Amino acid sequence: MSKTNIQVSIIMATYNRAHFIAETLLSIQNQTFQEWECHIIDDGGTDNTAEVIQPILEKDTRFSFHKRPEQYQKGLPGCRNFGLDLAQGQYIIFFDDDDIVHPQNLECCVAEFSNPDIAFCRYQRAAFTGDFEYQFDYAKDYTKFAVYSKDVEKMLTYKLPFNSCAVMWRKSCFNQNRFVESLMFAEEWELYSRILSSGVQGVSINKTLFFGRKHYNSNxxxxxxxxxxxxxxxxxxxxxxxxxxxxxxxxxxxxxxxxxxxxxxxxxxxxxxxxxxxxxxxxxxxxxxxxxxxxxxxxxxxxxxxxxxxx
Incomplete structure:
Protein backbone atom coordinates (compact mmCIF):
# COMPACT_ATOMS: atom_id res chain seq x y z
CA MET A 1 0.00 0.00 0.00
CA SER A 2 1.24 3.46 -0.86
CA LYS A 3 2.16 5.60 2.14
CA THR A 4 -0.24 8.26 0.85
CA ASN A 5 -3.15 5.84 1.34
CA ILE A 6 -2.41 5.14 5.00
CA GLN A 7 -5.01 6.66 7.29
CA VAL A 8 -4.51 4.66 10.50
CA SER A 9 -1.21 3.78 12.15
CA ILE A 10 -1.48 0.82 14.50
CA ILE A 11 1.31 0.61 17.08
CA MET A 12 1.93 -2.72 18.78
CA ALA A 13 4.65 -3.35 21.34
CA THR A 14 5.57 -7.00 21.77
CA TYR A 15 7.64 -9.02 24.22
CA ASN A 16 7.77 -12.83 24.19
CA ARG A 17 4.24 -13.34 22.88
CA ALA A 18 4.93 -15.80 20.08
CA HIS A 19 2.07 -17.97 21.35
CA PHE A 20 -0.52 -15.17 20.99
CA ILE A 21 0.62 -12.58 18.46
CA ALA A 22 -0.29 -14.39 15.21
CA GLU A 23 -3.95 -14.56 16.22
CA THR A 24 -3.88 -10.85 17.07
CA LEU A 25 -2.35 -9.94 13.71
CA LEU A 26 -4.98 -12.01 11.91
CA SER A 27 -7.72 -10.02 13.63
CA ILE A 28 -6.05 -6.85 12.29
CA GLN A 29 -5.90 -8.28 8.77
CA ASN A 30 -9.62 -9.01 9.01
CA GLN A 31 -10.50 -5.33 9.41
CA THR A 32 -13.24 -4.06 7.13
CA PHE A 33 -11.26 -0.82 6.85
CA GLN A 34 -8.05 -1.57 4.95
CA GLU A 35 -6.05 1.66 4.78
CA TRP A 36 -3.76 1.02 7.74
CA GLU A 37 -0.20 0.24 8.68
CA CYS A 38 0.91 -1.74 11.73
CA HIS A 39 4.28 -1.16 13.38
CA ILE A 40 5.26 -4.10 15.59
CA ILE A 41 7.93 -3.00 18.06
CA ASP A 42 9.95 -5.76 19.72
CA ASP A 43 11.13 -4.86 23.23
CA GLY A 44 14.06 -7.25 23.31
CA GLY A 45 12.14 -10.51 23.52
CA THR A 46 13.94 -13.85 23.63
CA ASP A 47 11.34 -16.19 22.14
CA ASN A 48 10.62 -16.95 18.46
CA THR A 49 8.16 -14.10 17.82
CA ALA A 50 10.12 -12.92 14.76
CA GLU A 51 10.02 -16.40 13.26
CA VAL A 52 6.29 -16.82 13.95
CA ILE A 53 5.29 -13.56 12.27
CA GLN A 54 7.74 -13.72 9.34
CA PRO A 55 5.23 -15.40 6.96
CA ILE A 56 2.70 -12.67 7.80
CA LEU A 57 5.25 -9.92 7.14
CA GLU A 58 6.16 -11.42 3.77
CA LYS A 59 2.55 -11.65 2.60
CA ASP A 60 1.26 -8.35 3.99
CA THR A 61 3.60 -5.37 3.72
CA ARG A 62 1.29 -3.22 5.84
CA PHE A 63 2.96 -4.94 8.80
CA SER A 64 6.50 -3.96 9.74
CA PHE A 65 8.71 -5.40 12.46
CA HIS A 66 11.23 -3.26 14.35
CA LYS A 67 13.63 -3.69 17.24
CA ARG A 68 13.32 -0.91 19.79
CA PRO A 69 16.34 1.39 19.40
CA GLU A 70 18.47 2.07 22.47
CA GLN A 71 17.49 5.76 22.60
CA TYR A 72 14.01 4.65 23.68
CA GLN A 73 13.81 3.22 27.18
CA LYS A 74 12.98 -0.47 27.54
CA GLY A 75 9.31 -1.04 28.28
CA LEU A 76 5.89 -0.45 26.78
CA PRO A 77 6.07 3.40 26.83
CA GLY A 78 9.42 3.48 25.02
CA CYS A 79 8.17 1.09 22.34
CA ARG A 80 5.03 3.12 21.80
CA ASN A 81 6.96 6.39 21.57
CA PHE A 82 9.17 4.79 18.91
CA GLY A 83 6.02 3.69 17.10
CA LEU A 84 4.67 7.24 17.21
CA ASP A 85 7.84 8.45 15.52
CA LEU A 86 7.38 5.84 12.77
CA ALA A 87 3.66 6.48 12.23
CA GLN A 88 2.56 7.80 8.83
CA GLY A 89 -1.21 7.81 9.39
CA GLN A 90 -3.34 10.72 10.51
CA TYR A 91 -4.95 8.55 13.19
CA ILE A 92 -3.19 6.53 15.90
CA ILE A 93 -4.31 3.44 17.78
CA PHE A 94 -2.42 1.16 20.16
CA PHE A 95 -3.09 -2.58 20.17
CA ASP A 96 -1.57 -5.17 22.48
CA ASP A 97 0.09 -8.33 21.17
CA ASP A 98 -2.27 -10.83 22.81
CA ASP A 99 -5.77 -9.41 22.21
CA ILE A 100 -8.45 -9.66 19.53
CA VAL A 101 -9.71 -6.72 17.46
CA HIS A 102 -13.31 -6.51 16.25
CA PRO A 103 -13.41 -6.49 12.40
CA GLN A 104 -15.23 -3.13 12.39
CA ASN A 105 -12.89 -1.43 14.86
CA LEU A 106 -11.06 0.86 12.45
CA GLU A 107 -14.09 1.43 10.24
CA CYS A 108 -16.28 2.68 13.09
CA CYS A 109 -13.61 4.91 14.57
CA VAL A 110 -12.48 6.51 11.31
CA ALA A 111 -16.10 7.32 10.45
CA GLU A 112 -16.38 9.41 13.62
CA PHE A 113 -13.46 11.59 12.54
CA SER A 114 -15.55 13.03 9.72
CA ASN A 115 -16.36 15.63 12.38
CA PRO A 116 -13.24 17.87 12.42
CA ASP A 117 -13.83 18.79 16.08
CA ILE A 118 -13.34 15.19 17.19
CA ALA A 119 -9.82 14.47 18.52
CA PHE A 120 -10.44 10.90 19.66
CA CYS A 121 -12.90 8.04 19.45
CA ARG A 122 -13.39 5.88 22.51
CA TYR A 123 -15.26 2.57 22.43
CA GLN A 124 -16.19 -0.39 24.60
CA ARG A 125 -13.75 -3.17 25.50
CA ALA A 126 -14.53 -6.66 26.77
CA ALA A 127 -12.24 -9.18 28.46
CA PHE A 128 -11.90 -12.91 27.88
CA THR A 129 -9.86 -15.85 29.14
CA GLY A 130 -8.80 -18.96 27.29
CA ASP A 131 -9.80 -19.39 23.65
CA PHE A 132 -11.67 -16.54 22.02
CA GLU A 133 -15.17 -17.22 20.66
CA TYR A 134 -15.46 -15.49 17.29
CA GLN A 135 -19.00 -14.18 17.52
CA PHE A 136 -19.00 -10.51 16.56
CA ASP A 137 -21.83 -8.01 16.52
CA TYR A 138 -21.73 -6.46 13.03
CA ALA A 139 -24.58 -3.97 13.60
CA LYS A 140 -23.65 -0.49 12.40
CA ASP A 141 -26.22 1.29 14.54
CA TYR A 142 -25.01 2.35 17.98
CA THR A 143 -25.46 5.19 20.41
CA LYS A 144 -22.70 7.61 21.30
CA PHE A 145 -21.98 10.63 23.46
CA ALA A 146 -19.52 13.49 23.51
CA VAL A 147 -16.51 13.54 25.84
CA TYR A 148 -15.04 16.87 26.88
CA SER A 149 -11.99 18.07 28.76
CA LYS A 150 -14.10 18.43 31.92
CA ASP A 151 -14.68 14.67 31.82
CA VAL A 152 -11.07 14.04 32.82
CA GLU A 153 -12.31 13.44 36.37
CA LYS A 154 -14.60 10.63 35.17
CA MET A 155 -11.70 9.17 33.22
CA LEU A 156 -9.31 9.25 36.18
CA THR A 157 -11.83 7.78 38.62
CA TYR A 158 -12.68 4.96 36.17
CA LYS A 159 -16.27 6.06 35.73
CA LEU A 160 -15.35 6.59 32.09
CA PRO A 161 -12.28 4.36 31.67
CA PHE A 162 -9.86 4.98 28.81
CA ASN A 163 -8.27 1.60 28.19
CA SER A 164 -4.98 1.92 26.31
CA CYS A 165 -6.31 -0.13 23.38
CA ALA A 166 -9.84 1.25 23.33
CA VAL A 167 -9.23 4.73 21.91
CA MET A 168 -8.28 5.99 18.46
CA TRP A 169 -6.59 9.40 18.40
CA ARG A 170 -5.79 12.06 15.88
CA LYS A 171 -2.03 12.01 15.46
CA SER A 172 -1.95 15.70 16.37
CA CYS A 173 -2.80 14.75 19.97
CA PHE A 174 0.76 13.44 20.29
CA ASN A 175 2.53 16.49 18.90
CA GLN A 176 3.21 17.73 22.44
CA ASN A 177 2.34 14.60 24.41
CA ARG A 178 4.28 11.35 24.69
CA PHE A 179 4.40 8.42 27.09
CA VAL A 180 6.60 8.88 30.15
CA GLU A 181 9.13 6.13 29.49
CA SER A 182 10.04 5.58 33.13
CA LEU A 183 6.49 4.38 33.89
CA MET A 184 6.00 0.62 33.81
CA PHE A 185 2.30 0.70 34.71
CA ALA A 186 -0.57 3.22 34.36
CA GLU A 187 1.40 4.99 31.63
CA GLU A 188 -1.67 5.35 29.40
CA TRP A 189 -3.78 6.55 32.36
CA GLU A 190 -1.29 9.36 32.89
CA LEU A 191 -0.84 10.25 29.20
CA TYR A 192 -4.50 10.05 28.21
CA SER A 193 -5.52 12.25 31.15
CA ARG A 194 -2.87 14.75 30.11
CA ILE A 195 -4.23 14.85 26.55
CA LEU A 196 -7.85 15.10 27.69
CA SER A 197 -7.04 17.88 30.15
CA SER A 198 -5.43 19.92 27.35
CA GLY A 199 -8.85 20.93 26.03
CA VAL A 200 -9.59 18.40 23.29
CA GLN A 201 -12.98 16.79 22.82
CA GLY A 202 -13.97 13.42 21.44
CA VAL A 203 -16.72 10.87 21.21
CA SER A 204 -17.49 7.60 22.96
CA ILE A 205 -19.40 4.97 21.00
CA ASN A 206 -21.38 2.23 22.72
CA LYS A 207 -20.06 -0.71 20.76
CA THR A 208 -17.56 -3.35 21.87
CA LEU A 209 -14.69 -3.19 19.38
CA PHE A 210 -11.82 -4.76 21.30
CA PHE A 211 -11.36 -7.92 23.34
CA GLY A 212 -8.59 -8.05 25.94
CA ARG A 213 -7.08 -11.39 26.89
CA LYS A 214 -6.75 -11.89 30.64
CA HIS A 215 -3.82 -14.03 31.71
CA TYR A 216 -1.33 -14.41 34.53
CA ASN A 217 1.67 -12.70 32.92
CA SER A 218 -0.02 -9.46 31.89
CA ASN A 219 1.05 -6.11 33.38
Whole structure:
Protein backbone atom coordinates (compact mmCIF):
# COMPACT_ATOMS: atom_id res chain seq x y z
CA MET A 1 0.00 0.00 0.00
CA SER A 2 1.24 3.46 -0.86
CA LYS A 3 2.16 5.60 2.14
CA THR A 4 -0.24 8.26 0.85
CA ASN A 5 -3.15 5.84 1.34
CA ILE A 6 -2.41 5.14 5.00
CA GLN A 7 -5.01 6.66 7.29
CA VAL A 8 -4.51 4.66 10.50
CA SER A 9 -1.21 3.78 12.15
CA ILE A 10 -1.48 0.82 14.50
CA ILE A 11 1.31 0.61 17.08
CA MET A 12 1.93 -2.72 18.78
CA ALA A 13 4.65 -3.35 21.34
CA THR A 14 5.57 -7.00 21.77
CA TYR A 15 7.64 -9.02 24.22
CA ASN A 16 7.77 -12.83 24.19
CA ARG A 17 4.24 -13.34 22.88
CA ALA A 18 4.93 -15.80 20.08
CA HIS A 19 2.07 -17.97 21.35
CA PHE A 20 -0.52 -15.17 20.99
CA ILE A 21 0.62 -12.58 18.46
CA ALA A 22 -0.29 -14.39 15.21
CA GLU A 23 -3.95 -14.56 16.22
CA THR A 24 -3.88 -10.85 17.07
CA LEU A 25 -2.35 -9.94 13.71
CA LEU A 26 -4.98 -12.01 11.91
CA SER A 27 -7.72 -10.02 13.63
CA ILE A 28 -6.05 -6.85 12.29
CA GLN A 29 -5.90 -8.28 8.77
CA ASN A 30 -9.62 -9.01 9.01
CA GLN A 31 -10.50 -5.33 9.41
CA THR A 32 -13.24 -4.06 7.13
CA PHE A 33 -11.26 -0.82 6.85
CA GLN A 34 -8.05 -1.57 4.95
CA GLU A 35 -6.05 1.66 4.78
CA TRP A 36 -3.76 1.02 7.74
CA GLU A 37 -0.20 0.24 8.68
CA CYS A 38 0.91 -1.74 11.73
CA HIS A 39 4.28 -1.16 13.38
CA ILE A 40 5.26 -4.10 15.59
CA ILE A 41 7.93 -3.00 18.06
CA ASP A 42 9.95 -5.76 19.72
CA ASP A 43 11.13 -4.86 23.23
CA GLY A 44 14.06 -7.25 23.31
CA GLY A 45 12.14 -10.51 23.52
CA THR A 46 13.94 -13.85 23.63
CA ASP A 47 11.34 -16.19 22.14
CA ASN A 48 10.62 -16.95 18.46
CA THR A 49 8.16 -14.10 17.82
CA ALA A 50 10.12 -12.92 14.76
CA GLU A 51 10.02 -16.40 13.26
CA VAL A 52 6.29 -16.82 13.95
CA ILE A 53 5.29 -13.56 12.27
CA GLN A 54 7.74 -13.72 9.34
CA PRO A 55 5.23 -15.40 6.96
CA ILE A 56 2.70 -12.67 7.80
CA LEU A 57 5.25 -9.92 7.14
CA GLU A 58 6.16 -11.42 3.77
CA LYS A 59 2.55 -11.65 2.60
CA ASP A 60 1.26 -8.35 3.99
CA THR A 61 3.60 -5.37 3.72
CA ARG A 62 1.29 -3.22 5.84
CA PHE A 63 2.96 -4.94 8.80
CA SER A 64 6.50 -3.96 9.74
CA PHE A 65 8.71 -5.40 12.46
CA HIS A 66 11.23 -3.26 14.35
CA LYS A 67 13.63 -3.69 17.24
CA ARG A 68 13.32 -0.91 19.79
CA PRO A 69 16.34 1.39 19.40
CA GLU A 70 18.47 2.07 22.47
CA GLN A 71 17.49 5.76 22.60
CA TYR A 72 14.01 4.65 23.68
CA GLN A 73 13.81 3.22 27.18
CA LYS A 74 12.98 -0.47 27.54
CA GLY A 75 9.31 -1.04 28.28
CA LEU A 76 5.89 -0.45 26.78
CA PRO A 77 6.07 3.40 26.83
CA GLY A 78 9.42 3.48 25.02
CA CYS A 79 8.17 1.09 22.34
CA ARG A 80 5.03 3.12 21.80
CA ASN A 81 6.96 6.39 21.57
CA PHE A 82 9.17 4.79 18.91
CA GLY A 83 6.02 3.69 17.10
CA LEU A 84 4.67 7.24 17.21
CA ASP A 85 7.84 8.45 15.52
CA LEU A 86 7.38 5.84 12.77
CA ALA A 87 3.66 6.48 12.23
CA GLN A 88 2.56 7.80 8.83
CA GLY A 89 -1.21 7.81 9.39
CA GLN A 90 -3.34 10.72 10.51
CA TYR A 91 -4.95 8.55 13.19
CA ILE A 92 -3.19 6.53 15.90
CA ILE A 93 -4.31 3.44 17.78
CA PHE A 94 -2.42 1.16 20.16
CA PHE A 95 -3.09 -2.58 20.17
CA ASP A 96 -1.57 -5.17 22.48
CA ASP A 97 0.09 -8.33 21.17
CA ASP A 98 -2.27 -10.83 22.81
CA ASP A 99 -5.77 -9.41 22.21
CA ILE A 100 -8.45 -9.66 19.53
CA VAL A 101 -9.71 -6.72 17.46
CA HIS A 102 -13.31 -6.51 16.25
CA PRO A 103 -13.41 -6.49 12.40
CA GLN A 104 -15.23 -3.13 12.39
CA ASN A 105 -12.89 -1.43 14.86
CA LEU A 106 -11.06 0.86 12.45
CA GLU A 107 -14.09 1.43 10.24
CA CYS A 108 -16.28 2.68 13.09
CA CYS A 109 -13.61 4.91 14.57
CA VAL A 110 -12.48 6.51 11.31
CA ALA A 111 -16.10 7.32 10.45
CA GLU A 112 -16.38 9.41 13.62
CA PHE A 113 -13.46 11.59 12.54
CA SER A 114 -15.55 13.03 9.72
CA ASN A 115 -16.36 15.63 12.38
CA PRO A 116 -13.24 17.87 12.42
CA ASP A 117 -13.83 18.79 16.08
CA ILE A 118 -13.34 15.19 17.19
CA ALA A 119 -9.82 14.47 18.52
CA PHE A 120 -10.44 10.90 19.66
CA CYS A 121 -12.90 8.04 19.45
CA ARG A 122 -13.39 5.88 22.51
CA TYR A 123 -15.26 2.57 22.43
CA GLN A 124 -16.19 -0.39 24.60
CA ARG A 125 -13.75 -3.17 25.50
CA ALA A 126 -14.53 -6.66 26.77
CA ALA A 127 -12.24 -9.18 28.46
CA PHE A 128 -11.90 -12.91 27.88
CA THR A 129 -9.86 -15.85 29.14
CA GLY A 130 -8.80 -18.96 27.29
CA ASP A 131 -9.80 -19.39 23.65
CA PHE A 132 -11.67 -16.54 22.02
CA GLU A 133 -15.17 -17.22 20.66
CA TYR A 134 -15.46 -15.49 17.29
CA GLN A 135 -19.00 -14.18 17.52
CA PHE A 136 -19.00 -10.51 16.56
CA ASP A 137 -21.83 -8.01 16.52
CA TYR A 138 -21.73 -6.46 13.03
CA ALA A 139 -24.58 -3.97 13.60
CA LYS A 140 -23.65 -0.49 12.40
CA ASP A 141 -26.22 1.29 14.54
CA TYR A 142 -25.01 2.35 17.98
CA THR A 143 -25.46 5.19 20.41
CA LYS A 144 -22.70 7.61 21.30
CA PHE A 145 -21.98 10.63 23.46
CA ALA A 146 -19.52 13.49 23.51
CA VAL A 147 -16.51 13.54 25.84
CA TYR A 148 -15.04 16.87 26.88
CA SER A 149 -11.99 18.07 28.76
CA LYS A 150 -14.10 18.43 31.92
CA ASP A 151 -14.68 14.67 31.82
CA VAL A 152 -11.07 14.04 32.82
CA GLU A 153 -12.31 13.44 36.37
CA LYS A 154 -14.60 10.63 35.17
CA MET A 155 -11.70 9.17 33.22
CA LEU A 156 -9.31 9.25 36.18
CA THR A 157 -11.83 7.78 38.62
CA TYR A 158 -12.68 4.96 36.17
CA LYS A 159 -16.27 6.06 35.73
CA LEU A 160 -15.35 6.59 32.09
CA PRO A 161 -12.28 4.36 31.67
CA PHE A 162 -9.86 4.98 28.81
CA ASN A 163 -8.27 1.60 28.19
CA SER A 164 -4.98 1.92 26.31
CA CYS A 165 -6.31 -0.13 23.38
CA ALA A 166 -9.84 1.25 23.33
CA VAL A 167 -9.23 4.73 21.91
CA MET A 168 -8.28 5.99 18.46
CA TRP A 169 -6.59 9.40 18.40
CA ARG A 170 -5.79 12.06 15.88
CA LYS A 171 -2.03 12.01 15.46
CA SER A 172 -1.95 15.70 16.37
CA CYS A 173 -2.80 14.75 19.97
CA PHE A 174 0.76 13.44 20.29
CA ASN A 175 2.53 16.49 18.90
CA GLN A 176 3.21 17.73 22.44
CA ASN A 177 2.34 14.60 24.41
CA ARG A 178 4.28 11.35 24.69
CA PHE A 179 4.40 8.42 27.09
CA VAL A 180 6.60 8.88 30.15
CA GLU A 181 9.13 6.13 29.49
CA SER A 182 10.04 5.58 33.13
CA LEU A 183 6.49 4.38 33.89
CA MET A 184 6.00 0.62 33.81
CA PHE A 185 2.30 0.70 34.71
CA ALA A 186 -0.57 3.22 34.36
CA GLU A 187 1.40 4.99 31.63
CA GLU A 188 -1.67 5.35 29.40
CA TRP A 189 -3.78 6.55 32.36
CA GLU A 190 -1.29 9.36 32.89
CA LEU A 191 -0.84 10.25 29.20
CA TYR A 192 -4.50 10.05 28.21
CA SER A 193 -5.52 12.25 31.15
CA ARG A 194 -2.87 14.75 30.11
CA ILE A 195 -4.23 14.85 26.55
CA LEU A 196 -7.85 15.10 27.69
CA SER A 197 -7.04 17.88 30.15
CA SER A 198 -5.43 19.92 27.35
CA GLY A 199 -8.85 20.93 26.03
CA VAL A 200 -9.59 18.40 23.29
CA GLN A 201 -12.98 16.79 22.82
CA GLY A 202 -13.97 13.42 21.44
CA VAL A 203 -16.72 10.87 21.21
CA SER A 204 -17.49 7.60 22.96
CA ILE A 205 -19.40 4.97 21.00
CA ASN A 206 -21.38 2.23 22.72
CA LYS A 207 -20.06 -0.71 20.76
CA THR A 208 -17.56 -3.35 21.87
CA LEU A 209 -14.69 -3.19 19.38
CA PHE A 210 -11.82 -4.76 21.30
CA PHE A 211 -11.36 -7.92 23.34
CA GLY A 212 -8.59 -8.05 25.94
CA ARG A 213 -7.08 -11.39 26.89
CA LYS A 214 -6.75 -11.89 30.64
CA HIS A 215 -3.82 -14.03 31.71
CA TYR A 216 -1.33 -14.41 34.53
CA ASN A 217 1.67 -12.70 32.92
CA SER A 218 -0.02 -9.46 31.89
CA ASN A 219 1.05 -6.11 33.38
CA UNK A 220 -2.34 -5.81 35.05
CA UNK A 221 -1.96 -9.28 36.52
CA UNK A 222 1.42 -8.36 37.95
CA UNK A 223 0.03 -5.15 39.43
CA UNK A 224 -2.80 -7.10 41.05
CA UNK A 225 -0.19 -9.31 42.69
CA UNK A 226 1.50 -6.13 44.00
CA UNK A 227 4.59 -6.41 41.85
CA UNK A 228 6.91 -3.73 43.23
CA UNK A 229 7.80 -2.22 39.87
CA UNK A 230 4.15 -1.92 38.79
CA UNK A 231 3.00 -0.51 42.14
CA UNK A 232 5.74 2.14 42.25
CA UNK A 233 4.88 3.10 38.66
CA UNK A 234 1.22 3.64 39.59
CA UNK A 235 2.34 5.89 42.45
CA UNK A 236 4.55 7.94 40.12
CA UNK A 237 1.71 8.19 37.59
CA UNK A 238 -0.57 9.60 40.30
CA UNK A 239 1.98 12.29 41.17
CA UNK A 240 2.39 13.29 37.53
CA UNK A 241 -1.39 13.53 37.14
CA UNK A 242 -1.80 15.59 40.31
CA UNK A 243 0.94 17.95 39.15
CA UNK A 244 -0.62 18.38 35.70
CA UNK A 245 -4.13 19.01 37.06
CA UNK A 246 -2.81 21.49 39.60
CA UNK A 247 -0.98 23.46 36.90
CA UNK A 248 -4.16 23.55 34.80
CA UNK A 249 -6.30 24.54 37.81
CA UNK A 250 -8.40 21.39 37.30
CA UNK A 251 -7.90 19.67 40.66
CA UNK A 252 -11.33 19.45 42.28
CA UNK A 253 -12.06 18.55 45.89
CA UNK A 254 -13.74 15.29 44.84
CA UNK A 255 -10.79 14.30 42.66
CA UNK A 256 -8.31 15.10 45.42
CA UNK A 257 -10.37 12.95 47.78
CA UNK A 258 -10.16 10.12 45.24
CA UNK A 259 -6.37 10.31 45.20
CA UNK A 260 -6.17 10.66 48.99
CA UNK A 261 -8.23 7.50 49.38
CA UNK A 262 -6.03 5.74 46.83
CA UNK A 263 -2.99 6.77 48.88
CA UNK A 264 -4.15 4.49 51.71
CA UNK A 265 -2.85 1.58 49.65
CA UNK A 266 0.54 3.24 49.20
CA UNK A 267 1.48 4.15 52.77
CA UNK A 268 4.93 2.59 52.53
CA UNK A 269 5.59 4.81 49.51
CA UNK A 270 4.45 8.03 51.26
CA UNK A 271 2.06 8.85 48.45
CA UNK A 272 -0.25 10.99 50.59
CA UNK A 273 2.46 13.41 51.72
CA UNK A 274 3.85 13.65 48.20
CA UNK A 275 0.40 14.48 46.81
CA UNK A 276 0.06 17.35 49.30
CA UNK A 277 3.53 18.61 48.38
CA UNK A 278 2.36 19.05 44.76
CA UNK A 279 -0.43 21.41 45.79
CA UNK A 280 -0.43 25.00 47.04
CA UNK A 281 -2.63 24.37 50.06
CA UNK A 282 -3.15 26.73 52.93
CA UNK A 283 -2.31 25.54 56.44
CA UNK A 284 -6.00 25.05 57.13
CA UNK A 285 -6.46 22.97 54.00
CA UNK A 286 -3.45 20.83 54.84
CA UNK A 287 -4.85 20.15 58.32
CA UNK A 288 -8.25 19.25 56.81
CA UNK A 289 -6.78 16.70 54.42
CA UNK A 290 -4.43 15.23 57.03
CA UNK A 291 -7.31 14.72 59.46
CA UNK A 292 -9.46 13.22 56.70
CA UNK A 293 -6.64 10.86 55.73
CA UNK A 294 -6.13 9.78 59.34
CA UNK A 295 -9.79 8.93 59.90
CA UNK A 296 -10.56 7.67 56.40
CA UNK A 297 -9.89 3.96 57.13
CA UNK A 298 -12.39 4.05 60.00
CA UNK A 299 -14.96 5.85 57.88
CA UNK A 300 -14.57 3.38 55.03
CA UNK A 301 -14.95 0.46 57.44
CA UNK A 302 -18.15 1.94 58.86
CA UNK A 303 -19.54 2.46 55.35
CA UNK A 304 -18.85 -1.16 54.46
CA UNK A 305 -20.53 -2.32 57.65
CA UNK A 306 -23.53 -0.13 56.94
CA UNK A 307 -23.91 -1.63 53.46
CA UNK A 308 -23.83 -5.15 54.90
CA UNK A 309 -26.51 -4.32 57.45
CA UNK A 310 -28.74 -2.80 54.78
CA UNK A 311 -28.51 -6.04 52.77
Missing amino acids: TGEFSRRNEMRVVSKKEAVLLIVDNLHKRNMMTSSLLRFFVQMALGYKKYHLFSEILSKLDLSLGQQIYWRVLYAFLPLRLSLNRLKKKLIK
